[in-house]
Amino acid sequence: MSSQLTRRDWLRASGLLTAGLGLSRFTPAEAARSNAPFVSAFTNEFSFADDPFAKMPKLKARLLANENPLGIAQSAKDAIVKATEIGNRYAWMEFAQLKTPIAADEGVKPENIMMSPGSSDVLMAAAEHFAKEGGTILTSAMTYDDLLQRAQKFGAKIKAMPMTKDFKYDLPAIKAAITPDVKLVYIVNPNNPTGTIVPTADLEAFCREIAPKVPVFIDEAYIDFYEPADRPKLGKLVAEGMNLILARTFSKIHGFAGLRLGYAIAQPDVLKTLHAYTNGEFAVSITTLMAGVASYKDIDWQNHCRAENAKARTYTTKALTDLGYEVIPSSANFILFPIRMKTKTFEGQMFAQGIGIQTRDFNGQPYCRVSVGTMDEMTIFIDGFKKVVG
Ligand SMILES: Cc1ncc(COP(=O)(O)O)c(C=O)c1O
Numbered sequence: 001m002s003s004q005l006t007r008r009d010w011l012r013a014s015g016l017l018t019a020g021l022g023l024s025r026f027t028p029a030e031a032a033r034s035n036a037p038f039v040s041a042f043t044n045e046f047s048f049a050d051d052p053f054a055k056m057p058k059l060k061a062r063l064l065a066n067e068n069p070l071g072i073a074q075s076a077k078d079a080i081v082k083a084t085e086i087g088n089r090y091a092w093m094e095f096a097q098l099k100t101p102i103a104a105d106e107g108v109k110p111e112n113i114m115m116s117p118g119s120s121d122v123l124m125a126a127a128e129h130f131a132k133e134g135g136t137i138l139t140s141a142m143t144y145d146d147l148l149q150r151a152q153k154f155g156a157k158i159k160a161m162p163m164t165k166d167f168k169y170d171l172p173a174i175k176a177a178i179t180p181d182v183k184l185v186y187i188v189n190p191n192n193p194t195g196t197i198v199p200t201a202d203l204e205a206f207c208r209e210i211a212p213k214v215p216v217f218i219d220e221a222y223i224d225f226y227e228p229a230d231r232p233k234l235g236k237l238v239a240e241g242m243n244l245i246l247a248r249t250f251s252k253i254h255g256f257a258g259l260r261l262g263y264a265i266a267q268p269d270v271l272k273t274l275h276a277y278t279n280g281e282f283a284v285s286i287t288t289l290m291a292g293v294a295s296y297k298d299i300d301w302q303n304h305c306r307a308e309n310a311k312a313r314t315y316t317t318k319a320l321t322d323l324g325y326e327v328i329p330s331s332a333n334f335i336l337f338p339i340r341m342k343t344k345t346f347e348g349q350m351f352a353q354g355i356g357i358q359t360r361d362f363n364g365q366p367y368c369r370v371s372v373g374t375m376d377e378m379t380i381f382i383d384g385f386k387k388v389v390g
Contacts (some may be wrong), residue, residue, distance in 0.1 A: 059354050064358050066333055068252060069373040071255050083289075087287065091286040099115070108239050124278070129273060136156060136158070136182045137185075140162075157181075163194070175210065185216045186217045195328060218232075223248070225333050245265075246264065311375065316378045317329075338367050342366060357370045
């Protein structure tokens, strides 16, 4: 099984970072051909000696890491400047300024929340903890791989169920695959890289049924792109005492990918356990925290980013559909669609035009995942795409 992807692996597997840069990497096609066990073709160890990120070229359209192209809110920038005045102090009491409103919105208590420098820390901690006694992590066949790869390194097996025909997590199939060996169920919603979301009522029912037996980890990195009224209200299940771990990030709609802020919502004893694998909240700087407080309150900015994302996503989806491509409907800030040429060739030709995207083979079919940038970037993407596909 080699169909899960980390952010780094998207980049590493990409011709964008390998073509012409003198780096020796597996291509997606090579990975797809690999008969080795789960993700083995994508477990290239990170080495500072040949850090591909250090060599990333300047792009006209940077559409490869699902970042927020609009940046961070002005209110967050102002908060950062102001917080420099207390940069000599450890952040401590200030966490309440963020946890209190999040708790109120989620219907949980502040002690159900642990802040972290991005949600990756929460994913890594959970991976290590739930893998340490062996057993299996249960998930879907094409999903985000950070937690899974780390769990595998710490001794877990990964069981990845096929997706539904419309590229969604197949919750009934996952339910049917639960055995005593399963230590954690990992669900990404909306899913990366497909952009699909499982129906809210189905997810809530699934969690109610499964969480009393097996902990369920819901990675909601992209949930902010979904209309607030339609989002699953999983906090209320945590408040009822269920063994759910929700991972959230400020990296996406808040634009904090570089600032690093995220959080977990779970039972206090679970947070305490996860905390033992990390530096916990101590790793969050006071400037980032105060920026987070400002950005969380800045509903206008979040609405603006969601609306701009939806506009550029609709434009891109329509343009690709008009060109005869079948686009998987996305609820996130990226789009996945099947392409008709080899991944490496496609990437190379897009890259040559200064357009950064990611590609991947899945079940023998090459796909392009394009992040939703500004309208200008998406126009550049579509124009470049037309040149490549003729
Ligand atoms: C599904 C998913 N989860 C978690 C993350 C981690 O993001 P961060 O550590 O920036 O919060 C990402 C990053 O792209 C992601 O796609």
